[in-house]
Amino acid sequence: MKKDLLPVAIGGAVGTALRILLDIMLSLIFFSVSLVSLIVINALGALLLGFVVAGIWTRPKTPHWMKLAVGPGVLGGFTTFSGIMLQGLFVQNPWATAGYLALSIGTSLFAALLGIWLGTPFATKKATRKVAKR
């Protein structure tokens, strides 16, 4: 496990940097707070993870360290659960909190589904090519 921690740590640092920078940029476009930007960030991260997990990572040749660096590393560090909960707390109205959490988690779940759906064709591509060659 010790060997596995390095790619996760480096990936996590990269993901955190990307999240902070994108959060600042998106907060300038939308509101001055992270309400909207965190939804966008989480949806993007969930979409990309679903895409690779269902697609190219099913190929046996994908290096283990790359999966670790990108999965729990970059995308895990990029997306945040605690940030969403904090924004939900700050809304300070029970209905708005419930609505915000439902919207945030709903968009992430939908993005993951979309990512898996978009990624699945890439999982079989190589296998079908091999069959065609033979």
Next chain:
Amino acid sequence: MNFLSLFLAIIAGGIGASLRYASTVILPAKKDGFPLAILMVNTVGSLLVGLFTAMLANAVLMPEVGFVLVAGFCGGFTTMSTFAVDSIERLRAGHWMVAGLNIVGSTALGLLAVGGGYLLGGGPLS
């Protein structure tokens, strides 16, 4: 936020991600089983975020330190991408109970934890 706090936040995010990964290795989820490690990580991270925010509001923490802990550590430690993909994979495999329990449980515990952490830190109530 200055350059140093941004740099330290990025390092803290890497440490948070490593701790999250270690938790999933110590407490591995079976295929299509309940992803307990991620639920625990997200709950603990939410508690910490509430606690740090209250300490920030009470000026116990310097804003720069708060930024490193909240945006850096807690942000890197907790994850939405793995939670979402785990839930959808279980839904697609037909494990509705596991997926539903994970989605509702994570959200409810996360909200309780962030509120609890905020109260624990003596955050001002408006």
